[in-house]
Amino acid sequence: MPEPAPQLRQTRRSLPIALLRAREQVMGPIRDMLAQSGVSEQKWRVLRVVQEKGPLELSQIAEEACLLLSSLTRMIGPMVAEGLITRTTPPEDRRKTVVAISPQGEALIRAHAADSAAIFARMEAEFGEARLEQLLDLLEALQRLDLRGSRQG
Amino acid sequence: MPEPAPQLRQTRRSLPIALLRAREQVMGPIRDMLAQSGVSEQKWRVLRVVQEKGPLELSQIAEEACLLLSSLTRMIGPMVAEGLITRTTPPEDRRKTVVAISPQGEALIRAHAADSAAIFARMEAEFGEARLEQLLDLLEALQRLDLRGSRQG
DNA sequence: CCGATATACTTGCTTTGTTAAATATTAAAC
DNA sequence: GTTTAATATTTAACAAAGCAAGTATATCGG
Numbered sequence: 001m002p003e004p005a006p007q008l009r010q011t012r013r014s015l016p017i018a019l020l021r022a023r024e025q026v027m028g029p030i031r032d033m034l035a036q037s038g039v040s041e042q043k044w045r046v047l048r049v050v051q052e053k054g055p056l057e058l059s060q061i062a063e064e065a066c067l068l069l070s071s072l073t074r075m076i077g078p079m080v081a082e083g084l085i086t087r088t089t090p091p092e093d094r095r096k097t098v099v100a101i102s103p104q105g106e107a108l109i110r111a112h113a114a115d116s117a118a119i120f121a122r123m124e125a126e127f128g129e130a131r132l133e134q135l136l137d138l139l140e141a142l143q144r145l146d147l148r149g150s151r152q153g
Numbered sequence: 154m155p156e157p158a159p160q161l162r163q164t165r166r167s168l169p170i171a172l173l174r175a176r177e178q179v180m181g182p183i184r185d186m187l188a189q190s191g192v193s194e195q196k197w198r199v200l201r202v203v204q205e206k207g208p209l210e211l212s213q214i215a216e217e218a219c220l221l222l223s224s225l226t227r228m229i230g231p232m233v234a235e236g237l238i239t240r241t242t243p244p245e246d247r248r249k250t251v252v253a254i255s256p257q258g259e260a261l262i263r264a265h266a267a268d269s270a271a272i273f274a275r276m277e278a279e280f281g282e283a284r285l286e287q288l289l290d291l292l293e294a295l296q297r298l299d300l301r302g303s304r305q306g
Numbered sequence: 307c308c309g310a311t312a313t314a315c316t317t318g319c320t321t322t323g324t325t326a327a328a329t330a331t332t333a334a335a336c
Numbered sequence: 337g338t339t340t341a342a343t344a345t346t347t348a349a350c351a352a353a354g355c356a357a358g359t360a361t362a363t364c365g366g
Contacts, residue, residue, distance in 0.1 A: 008262065008269055011201055011217070015276065015285070016179050018292040020219045023172040025296050030169060040354095042322070048164055058345065064164065066173050071322055073346055078321095095331045095344045109161065116161055119300075123168070126298045132168070135291045138284060139171040143178050145279050195352075212314065224353060226316060248314045248361045 029119045033112060042067060043079055047105050050085060055100035084108060182272045186265060195220060196232055200258050203238060208253035237261060 011017045027041070034044055045065040050056055053064065058076070062069045076099065079085045084105040088098050101109075124132050164170045180194070187197055198218040203209055206217065211229070215222045229252065232238045237258040241251050254262075277285050 008201065008204075008266055009273065011198075011205055012293060013289050014201075015273075015289065015292075016176060016183060017198065017201070017219075018289055018296070019172055019176040019179060022292045022295045023169060023176065024219050025298065025300060026169050026172065029300055040321075045164075045170065048161065048167075048170075051161075052164055059343095066170070066177055068323065068325095069345070070324075070347080074322080093332070093344085097345070113161060120162060120168075123298070123300060126300065127295060131291060131294070135288070135295070136166055136168065136171055138288045138291065139168075139175045140165065141284070142175045142280060142288070143171075145178065145276075193352080210314080221354060222315065223317080223355085227352080246314085246362070250315070 026123065029122075030116075033115045033119065037108060037111065039084075039108065040075075042071070043075060043084070046072070046075070046079065046099075047084060047101060047109060050099055050101045051106065051109055055088075055098050058097050058099065061099060179276070182275070183269075186268045186272065190261060190264065192237075192261065193228075195224070196228060196237070199225070199228070199232065199252075200237060200254060200262060203252055203254045204259065204262055208251050211250050211252065214252060 008014070031041065034041060039047070042065070045067070046061055049061055049064040053060075056064070058072055059069060061067070062072045065072075067075075076085070076087060076097070080087055083102055086100050086102050088100070090096055090098055127135075161167070184194065187194060192200070195218070198220070199214055202214055202217040206213075209217070211225055212222060214220070215225045218225075220228075229238070229240060229250070233240055235257075236255055239253050239255055241253075243249055243251055280288075
């Protein structure tokens with residue numbers, strides 16, 4: 001008697017896998033871009049976050065840039081050494097570390113702004129502006145969901 | 154004279170970052186599920202791909218499962234040892250390695266089928282069936298794009 | 307056939323991811 | 337005020353990602 005097929009969703013229609021594949025696709029040109037200046041994808045995210053939001057505590061950066069705090073801690077040192085950011089400890093709460101982007105970090109972002117815009121423009125052209133906006137809307141909505149199962153409460 | 158702001162897209166509307174954040178969100182419950190059987194997220198993807206497509210060469214698996222070949226190479230050995238897959242070298246081209254899922258690997262997939270379906274159902278309920286399908290359609294379309302810039306040809 | 311290329315993986319090394327256990331400061335509760 | 341409990345990060349240790357260079361076939365041009 002034949003076993004019933006395991007019947008998971010086709011990987012193409014599996015949300016986690018689809019998100020991953022889509023991201024790989026999108027990251028291709030961006031990796032090419034970043035490779036030229038020697039910044040890693042993660043450092044780039046950190047830079048973008050502090051550039052966008054201004055000086056932030058490590059925990060907030062980790063949250064915004066999708067990094068674990070421990071990973072962030074490790075990469076901050078080198079980033080300061082490379083002159084991309086500055087770190088300070090606010091006197092009113094000396095547990096915290098606040099990171100700000102440096103002029104050199106800003107310069108790095110500016111240096112990639114044109115390329116970055118071109119990549120985005122190309123994607124918009126290939127994919128369609130409306131669909132891209134729609135996709136971003138859906139992704140934004142997805143992030144706001146509460147998916148913690150009733151498993152743990 | 155003030156410099157023009159670097160003007161990158163807000164990270165919230167940056168596709169790479171949005172995809173990453175969305176994926177983190179979606180992976181939460183799945184990580185809980187996989188933790189119970191000790192398979193890593195990557196091994197799970199490999200299993201799912203060979204289960205779905207049948208025996209595949211390493212390069213193809215790497216492509217489908219979004220892994221680097223080098224990462225795949227390093228995880229195949231342990232997976233064979235765990236009895237999840239089998240590896241063979243086709244005599245007609247001894248450079249290649251072909252991986253197939255084992256009965257035990259199939260069993261592992263079956264063991265998670267129910268949980269997996271439940272997670273998906275919950276997501277469908279929270280997010281809405283229509284929107285979820287729409288999102289999957291958009292992601293699938295995105296994967297089919299050709300984004301290689303005219304940069305290199 | 308034979309050297310030159312191209313393929314398909316492997317390995318070595320550095321950076322990140324992950325988890326668990328410290329450290330350092332603050333804030334709270336006697 | 338001093339222990340006690342929270343916060344905010346740091347460290348340690350080991351698996352996995354990512355990149356560059358190396359190895360083992362296969363294939364091709366002459």
